[in-house]
């Protein structure tokens with residue numbers, strides 16, 4: 001394998017022409033159209049030792065959402081012999097999107113003849129494919145048989161979508177447009193190929209699901225088994241795009257507010273908790289409520305109400321707009337005030353400086369919370385608070401774990417969604433300690449430039465991010481060269497929470 005050298009394989013002369021100008025150290029090969037021609041060409045491939053291989057060209061759409069000019073990066077290739085996963089392709093998705101191209105990430109099926117028929121394409125879609133070509137699987141199969149397989153990506157640009165056969169006259173301009181798009185992917189291929197290198201990964205532990213998230217997902221799964229579909233969930237059950245998409249596929253409908261749910265249906269309240277008025281509304285609507293509020297969030301609600309019942313004004317240290325903050329503020333409207341940072345703590349007005357208490361959002365950064373609480377204590381020397389810290393164990397442990405690995409990392413990747421508070425705090429911890437950090441939903445959001453020069457990459461996952469996404473990210477790095485994985489454990493977690501009534505037992 002020759003590090004850095006990129007081999008680009010295309011079937012047709014016009015595709016090859018569109019792919020010129022990729023840049024240094026690139027070899028362009030034409031394998032011919034269809035499996036028979038690819039077989040004739042394979043001996044040439046056997047003589048090449050590229051650092052990375054991209055099979056690129058045009059394709060037909062199988063997923064009805066794909067339009068002419070859309071780019072497809074394969075998660076796997078399929079043919080009659082089976083499926084071959086392509087984890088190395090993931091960062092190419094991020095690189096192409098960064099360049100403004102419309103990119104889909106899914107399986108590509110290779111067939112032995114052009115699939116013109118709409119019904120046949122529907123059958124391919126039924127098997128999970130989103131696009132179809134005639135060469136990729138044969139090329140990829142030859143590469144993965146090597147003792148040392150290079151990173152391989154398959155990237156195709158759609159010419160004919162499902163609803164437009166190749167014989168349609170509109171295919172001519174669509175083809176021209178697809179070739180222009182193909183020309184634009186070249187520089188992205190170069191950036192992607194530069195990822196090929198041995199690498200070290202340092203895993204922070206604990207990472208990924210906490211007890212509250214495990215419980216919330218378990219509650220929804222139990223509700224799906226026990227109650228008629230759809231099961232409704234108010235707001236995202238946990239702040240993670242993959243978890244939400246998976247539950248949607250299984251029969252969950254997510255709503256913002258209860259008025260979107262027909263009377264008498266089942267609704268699950270998310271892990272972030274709700275205000276009492278939401279419970280009242282559910283009772284009026286005769287909804288079957290299952291409460292997935294994390295017990296540690298519910299504890300903060302109880303504290304806040306207790307302080308209010310003692311005549312105190314409660315200051316909630318947290319971030320505006322977060323579901324948990326809305327739920328906590330709603331425990332006693334008008335008697336709980338949000339304080340977001342030290343400057344707000346310095347200026348907040350309360351009815352009586354001696355009758356004040358504070359509570360915290362459970363997913364705050366430890367340092368940011370300490371700064372704001374410090375300002376509150378200076379401002380209100382008699383301020384009351386709970387005996388235990390409101391920032392939950394999972395938030396604390398994941399931040400400490402990141403702080404422990406940062407000295408050994410060039411960059412940190414945090415798996416978590418953009419609306420996940422605890423995940424965003426992990427990025428801030430790493431940045432505060434002086435290394436670049438990036439929040440990603442999955443491996444397909446890793447921009448090659450972030451890690452191309454990094455010898456040691458730190459990886460963690462927020463409390464709402466599935467562990468499987470970490471495994472997939474490791475598979476992606478493994479596909480680019482020898483990978484050393486070291487896990488740094490700062491503590492272990494064994495907390496679990498019981499299920500609530502309605503799904504328990």
Ligand code: SF4
Pocket residue numbers: 210211212213271294295296297362363392393394395422463
């Ligand atoms: S992050 Fe903490 S408060 Fe939030 S669900 Fe997990 S354990 Fe509960």
